[in-house]
Amino acid sequence: MSLDRSQTATQSNIHHTDATETTVHQTTNNVDAHTENAGIIIIGAGMAGSRFAIELARAQLDSVHSHPPITLISKEPHVGYNRIMLSPVLAGDKAFDDTYLYDQSDYEQLGITVLAGVSVDTIDTEQHYIELDNGQTLHYAKVVIATGSTARVIPFPNHTAKGVHVFRDFTDVTTLTEYARQGKTGLVIGGGVLGLEAACALAGQGATMTVIHVDGYVLNAQLDLPAAELLQAELSRRGVGLEVSANTESIAINEAGEVCGLSLKDGRTLAADFIVMAVGVIPNTALAKDSGLEVNRGIVVDDCMHTSCPHVYAIGECVELDGELFGMVAPVNQQVDTLVTVLKDTVVSDPSIASNDIASNGTLSNETASESGAPSQEHWQPFVSKPLSLKLKVSGVAAFSAGQIAFDDSDVESIETLVYRQPTLNHYHCLYLKDNKVVGAVLYGEVNDGSFYSQLIIDDVDITPIKEALIFGEAYCDLDTLDANNMANSTTSDLVEEAS
Template sequence: MSLDSPEPTHTAFSTNASSSRRQTTAGIVIIGAGMAGSRFAIELARAQQQSSQEKGAAHLPITLISKEPQVGYNRIMLSPVLSGESVFEETYLYELAEYEQLGITVLAGTSVDAVETNQQCVKLSDGQTLDYTELVLATGSQARVIPFANHDAKGVHVFREIADVQVLTEYARQAKKGLVIGGGVLGLEAACALASQGADMTVVHVDSHVLNQQLDMPAAHLLQAELFSRSVKLEVLANTECITVNDQHEVNGLLLKDGRTLPADFIVMAVGVIPNTTLAQQSGLEVNRGILVDNFMHTSCPHVYAIGECIELDGELFGMVAPVNQQVDTLVSVLKESSVSSSRRLSSDSRITEYKNHWRPFISKPLSLKLKVSGIAAFSAGQIAFDDIEMAQIERVVYQQTSLDHYLCLYIKASKLIGTVLYGDVSESGFYSQLITDGSDISSIKEDLIFGEAYCDVEKIEAAEPESAVPSDAHLIGEAS
C-alpha cells in the first residue's frame, strides 16, 4: 500500500445494505475482525466445512463484523510497514477470497451500536438488526493515552492502526524531532522505525532501562547500545510533568519532573493498551478490566463468548499472539458443532453436557517475547524479575560473548527452568521456551543446559504434571500490542 494514499487496495466486501430489515440468518455473529475475530471466523468455518463433509450436518452461517474498512490485518506487522521494510498489503492474515470461499459474510466499515442479549440480536450503525444464535465478542483493545496536561494537543499520537502509520511516516519524511513515551516493545519498534525513515527520535522511559519487564539489566544495556548506534536516543528514569505546546496548541516539547524540557515536533504514546469493554458492559455482561470469561470463553451471558485482547481470565489480560490463538482454538472446539437444527433455547448446561468431552479448555501458559526490529535479536520467556526473597531461591547461569554482543541468562528454581533472556543469538529460544512451558525437570541436563539443545539429552527430561486444569495467576511476560 502506498502511504501517500489512505485507500487500501485490499478492500473488504460487504453484504450489508442500509436497511432497517431484520436478517435472521446471521447465525454465529463475530463482533471485531482483528487478529482474533478474523482468525476465529476462518478456523470455525474450516472446522464446520470438515464436519459437514464427514457427518453431512448443516451448520450455522458465520457473520463477521468489522468496524474498520480493512479486515483481518496483523497489527504486529505495522512496525515493518512504518520502517518501510514491508507494505500494508502484506499484513493481511487472509485473502478476501478465503472468506468468500468459506461462506463467511463480512460486514466491513460497520459498527455495532447495541447488543440485546435477551432478544439475541445486535443493532448495527447502518440500521440493520441481526439475530444471532451465538455471539462472539472480539472487540480487541485501544491504545492507552496518559492524561498529561495537553495530551490532546496537535502532534500527540498513538501507534495502533494503519492511519497512525501514515501520519507518523510524514513526520519522518520531514526529518521532524519526535519523542516516544514508553520504552516497551511497541515504543522501541516505533522509535527505530521512525529513525530509519529520517526522524530525530528519543525514547522517554520511566524505569531504569528499556524493556524492563522483558530483559534483565545486562541484556538491556546491550540493546540500549544498539539503539544509540541507530540514532535513537534514550531518557531513562524520566518522569513526565506535562506536554508543552505553542499558541496554536501544537506540541513543542515534553516537560520532565526534573525541570528539563525535551523539544519535540510530535509525540508518540506507547504505554500499553486498554481492553475494549464498553459494548459488553452496556450489554449487561460482567466486566472487570476485561470481559470476564471462563476457560471455554463463555461470558456471564448465555450464548455470548469473548476472545482476544478484550477478555480477562483469572485476573489476567492477554495482549500477545500465542494465547489469543489458543483462545481461538478453544472456542472453535466449543462452537464447531453448532448446527441449524440447534435450538436457541438449549441451555448452556445442556450444551456442556452434550459436547464437553470435545472441548479444549484454554490454559494460560508462560509467554515469550521477541523484539521485532530488523537486525536486533532479543528474546525472553518465563519469569525474570524477582524480589530479594525470591532471588535467594534462584540460580542464575550466564554465558556472555562480549566480542559478538551475545548474552544468555537462565533462571533456575527447584530443578526447573523458570525464565530465560537471550540477546544477539536467539537460536535456542524455542528449546528454552518449551522447557519453561512444560515445567520440565532439568536435573539430568542442568550442567549442559547453557550450551543448548544439541548438548542435552532431551529424552531424559520429563514434563511436570500440571497441578490443576485451571490456570493460576501466571506472571505475564510481554506487552499488549
C-alpha cells in the same frame, strides 16, 4: 462474496486502503427474526476475530450438520491484518498489503460475509440481535465479541494537543510516516517493545527520535540489565536517543495548540514536533458493558470463552479470565482454537427447543444436544493459560525472554545463574535456576535455543544431568540422559504419592 438476504449491511472491499474506494452493496431492509435463519456474528475483525471466522468456517466444512451463516463485522475498513507487522510497515520494510492474514478470496470461498467500515452500537441479549451504527439490525444465534484493545493514552496536561499520537493502526502509520519523511523531531513515551520499534522505524525514515522511559532501562519487564544495556547501545548506534528514569510532567504546546516539547519532572523540557505514546493497551469493553455483560478489567469469560450472558462469547485482548488479561498472540490463538471446538457444530436452531433446555451458559444440555444432532460438551477443549515466552525482534535485534527473571529479596539467595557472553558478537545468555530447574531465561543476539529453554521451564525439568553444558544450548546437552533421569524421578514421585 454473498450476503444473507435477511440482512441489510455495507460490504466493503476488504483490501482497499482508502475508505473512499469502498465498494458498497445494499440488500433488502427486511430482517427475518426467526432464530433458524440467524447466524454466528463476530464483532471485531482483528487478529482474533478474523482468524476465528476462518477457522470456524474451515472446521464446519467436514461437518454433516447444517450450520448458520458466519458474519464478520469490522469497524475498520481494513479487515484481518496483523498489527504486529505495522512496525516493519512504519520502517518502510513492508507494504501494508503484506500484513493481511488472509486474502479476500479466503472469506469468499468459505462463505463468510464480511461487513467492513461499520460498528456495532448495541447487543440485545434478550431478543438476540445487534444494531449497527447505520441503523441496520442483524439477528444472531451466537455472537462472538472480539473487539480487541485500544492504545492507552496517559492524560498528561495537553495530551489531546495536535501532534500527540499512538501507534496502533494503519492511520497512525500513515501520519507518523509523514512526520518522519519531513525530518521532524519526535519523542516516544514508553520503552517497551512497541515504543522501541516505533522509535527505530521512524529514525530509519528520517525523524530525530528519543525514547522516554520511566524505569531504569528499556524492556525492563522482559530483559535483565546486561541484556538491556546491549540493546540500549544498539539503539544509540541507530541514532535513537534515550532518557531513562524520566518522569513526564506535561506536554508542552505552542500558541497554536500544537506540540512543541515534553516537560519532565526534573525541570527539563525536551523539544519535539510530535509525541507517540506507547504505554500499553486497554481492553475494549464498552459494548459488552452496555449490553449487560459482566466486565472487570476485561470481558469476564470462562475457560470455554462464554461470557456471563447465554449465547454470547468473547476472545482476544478484550477478555479477562481468572483475573488475567491477554496481549500476546499465542494465548489469543489458543482461545480461538478453544471457541472453534465449542461452536463448530452449532446447528441451525430448532424453534421447538424449549428455553428451559438452554443451560445458563447459553449451550444446549447434553440430553437436548444429542437429540438435536449437536455434540455434547465432551468435545470442547477448554483454554488453559500457559507460561509465556517472548521472542522479540526489535528492529532486527533478536532478544528472547521466558519465565521469571526478577526476584524478591527473599528469593535471591535461592537463585543460581548460568551466564554466557560473547562480547565481539554482542551475544548474552543468562539462565536463572532454582533447585536445579530452569525458572527463567534471557537471550540476546542469538536466540535459537529459546524454545528449548522455554520448554524446560514449562515442563519443570530437573536439569542436573546437563547442567554443565546447558548454557551452551540444546546441541551440547545429552538429552537421552536428561530424559532417563527425569523419567526415573517421575516414577519415584508417583510411588511416593501413591504410598502417601
